[in-house]
Amino acid sequence: MALLDGNSWHGKIWTGRWSDGSGGHHDAVEPATGQVIAAVGRATPGDVADAARRASAAQKDWAATSFEQRAAVLRRAGALLEENADEIKGWLAREAGAIAPFGDFQVHTCAQECYEASALPGHPYGELLRTGEPRLSFARRLPVGVVGVIAPFNVPTILAVRAVAPALALGNAVLLKPDPRTAICGGAVFAALFEAAGVPEGVFQVLPGGADVGEALIVAPEVRVVAFTGSTRAGRAVGAIAGQHLKRAHLELGGNSALIVMPDVDVEKAAAVGAWGTFLNSGQICMATSRHLVHESIADAYAESLAARVEKLPVGDPYREQVALGPLIDAGQRDRVHDLVTTSVTAGAALLTGGTYDDLFYRPTVLGRVPQQAPAYQQEIFGPVAPVTPFGSADEVAALAAGSEYGLSLGILTDDVYAGLELAGRIPTGLVHINDQTVNDEAVAPFGGLGASGTGSRAGGPAANIEAFTETQWVTLRGSLPVYPF
Structure with missing residues (x-):
């Protein structure tokens, strides 16, 4: 029964x-x-x-x-x-x-x-x-x-x-x-x-x-x-x-969780990891990867790979179709996400893909070279949007990642895992995942955020x-x- x-x-x-x-x-x-x-x-x-x-x-x-x-x-x-x-x-x-x-x-x-x-x-x-x-x-x-x-x-x-x-x-x-x-x-x-x-x-x-x-x-x-x-x-x-x-x-x-992508990683593999962290459940997850902080030497290639991946993702009714992204919960949430995208483009971000919707189905969106003053960088998005922001050094990215009022989850992608662990120690956050994206949850593990999280x-x-x-x-x-x- x-x-x-x-x-x-x-x-x-x-x-x-x-x-x-x-x-x-x-x-x-x-x-x-x-x-x-x-x-x-x-x-x-x-x-x-x-x-x-x-x-x-x-x-x-x-x-x-x-x-x-x-x-x-x-x-x-x-x-x-x-x-x-x-x-x-x-x-x-x-x-x-x-x-x-x-x-x-x-x-x-x-x-x-x-x-x-x-x-x-x-x-x-x-x-x-x-x-x-x-x-x-x-x-x-x-x-x-x-x-x-x-x-x-x-x-x-x-x-x-x-x-x-x-x-x-x-x-x-x-x-x-x-x-x-x-x-x-x-x-x-x-x-x-x-x-x-x-x-x-x-x-x-x-x-x-x-x-x-x-x-x-x-x-x-x-x-x-x-x-x-x-x-x-x-x-x-x-x-x-x-x-x-x-x-x-x-x-x-809430969260505005950062995924730090160091220059020593495979760009294509890193983009696949980042895509999952942002677009799972159409981004409606508190731990979602909300900021992709990518070393300047690979930032454009990473953003382009991310855009190419998500352009292929089917968006639709998850009850009746096999899709990768379902609808946003309601029109209010959709309109808020769209406003963050459009105002961020006005602030200087490059719209690489997405930025459109049909009813509550919002296309997966990638924003390249997002400036720090853009709303999509500063605020929790809670939608299928990946803002990519370049950085130049470990000191700079530590300051960027720690510069948010939120402190929920952090991902660091690097071939040097001990350097990644050292970097994580400089960033206040409740959860850290070295060589993984920000969305992880297990019943046996402690869960919680710091600051506004x-x-x-x-x-x-x-x-x-x-x-x-x-x-x-x-x-x-x-x-x-x-x-x-x-």
């Missing part, structure tokens, strides 16, 4: 069962065709308040469940993801515009996130501490209680489950607010998945909605931690609201996840009452 079999979920939100949201519903639109593919329930701030109270009540029993049982639930969730991969990929293609290989990657990584999370309940959850008193002293990690997860449209599965799965595994209840544009593949799918895996009613709830729902999620008294993935602008607002309410906010935000590694690997979704409590035990001088 399919995860989303039948129509019981249409127009509903998930409160532990499919329920009417107070905000009614909205149409889920397929970006490739403009067709309505389903009705999606819409929550309101009142729904969030009710959900937070339910979650807080349900969480206590869930936290008391044995670690073996919670681990088994997460293992079942991983297996169900694999068993229902084709269905999930279909929704990703239709609702999010994901091509088949990117859908495969999302489902695989989501399953791995669940399998890795299934190991967390069995981890040691404390340590014995030395003490100068006649007592036992130790620190232990306890669930925070209720976790709010706010996920974006661009990679709606991974960017939700990498917080949802470990938070559940560690004994928390979770309220997930998916982007309304991807509330099926990024919300309804997980509601059905975790119900089938055995998560008790109320422990996991899905509340699609707008910014008002996100704010209500942050301020709900029962929610102690918020995991947000999205734009830097929205992340600043989330962090400010969380700070006002003394909540912990884990922020994974976020608040550091709060996802990936047991250490980051335990730190993110538990509280530390100091406990002492005495065998008898002490004698005090009062």
